[in-house]
Amino acid sequence: MLPDATLTNGSPQQIAHRLAAAFAATAAERDAQGGTPKTERDALRASGLLALSIPEAYGGFGANWRLTMDVVRTLGRADSSIGHVFGFHHLMLATVRLFGSTEQWSAWFEQTARRQWFWGNALNPLDERAISRSHQDWREFSGQKSFCSGALDSEMLIASARDADTGTLLIAAVPTGRSGISVAQDWENMGQRQTDSGTVTFEKVRVENHEILADPGPLSTPFACLRPLLAQLILTNIYLSIGESAFNDARHYTLREARPWHAARVEKTAEDPYVLGQFGEFWVGLEAARVLTDRAAERFDTAWNRGAALTEAERGEVALAIATAKVAATETGLSICTRMFDVAGARATHGALRLDRHWRNLRTHTLHDPLAYKLREIGEWTLTQRYPTPSFYS
The missing domain is CATH 2.40.110.10 (Butyryl-CoA Dehydrogenase, subunit A, domain 2)
Structure with missing residues (x-):
């Protein structure tokens, strides 16, 4: 049961994978229940991963944002609600760092790492x-x-x-x-x-x-304006994790439970050329979204390391990279979460499986801000070379 000492030993990636395996075992049941995943949140506290993005000097792991996003995605594949609150916890810590003074964030970082605080x-x-x-x-x-x-x-x-x-x-x-x-x-x-x-x-x-976080304050400098981009990057990784989880479930059910359609004249669903074609499309979409998302995280890390020297143009390049990845993760994920039933078949709609949760989770979360406005920002750049205007959503 959680928490367990075996879940808290090793590298952040190893810890995350062990936690994810435990979270996945109860994800469908907890989706039905709703409410607070108290046991899982306490396991995250005990794991030390709440200090993942906190520098080592303040008691944390000192992970960069690429690694932090990898952990968000690992947890999100197991349970997108857990990936969500975990990612937002680190977004809140980054908010203190970007909007507050050194005296403020250094004290809060230290206490968070020492007391295993969860930020909401x-x-x-x-x-x-x-x-x-x-x-x-x-x-x-x-x-x-x-x-x-x-x-x-x-x-x-x-x-x-x-x-x-x-x-x-x-x-x-x-x-x-x-x-x-x-x-x-x-x-x-x-x-x-x-x-x-x-x-x-x-x-x-x-x-x-x-x-009050007033030094330098909200969205006051190009560096402070990284906050909404980190929020968008976290959302992108959560969306991608849902698409990956839906793909894994579709593959599992298609190989083990689905029956071939009689007109296919094949013995196994995995031999149906239409099913194979759809899985090919799923994979291409996921691979493209993964490459774009990882590239966006790497560019965000570069911008983060620039600190106060970050320019508006450098910030703008990161904004475009993240917006592009978010569009890809959203469109691919929604497609897979819908079409997974085409390959898995009617039996995959059984209520106890709750495979519909992937679509429900992604559809709920992708309404965070309209995708059409992300596409408009990208289109404006491609036509006029104008970077997205910093706001809490861009």
């Missing part, structure tokens, strides 16, 4: 119901945020609110258990059912000035 999200820039008011040497946050992935069962939150007087977006790192913060168990969507992406309510929450 309450930063939804399109939901402007949360308002902040100034009270001398502290600020009040009041209101609500939706789509707060991983907030439940977290130790820390990245939260945002609009200044009541100026409308300025303020972002803070606060303990989830602080007085006035309540996390609702109201996530009941068709997919990503164990991400707890519901509502967080702030009722006159006291936020200290030193908890």
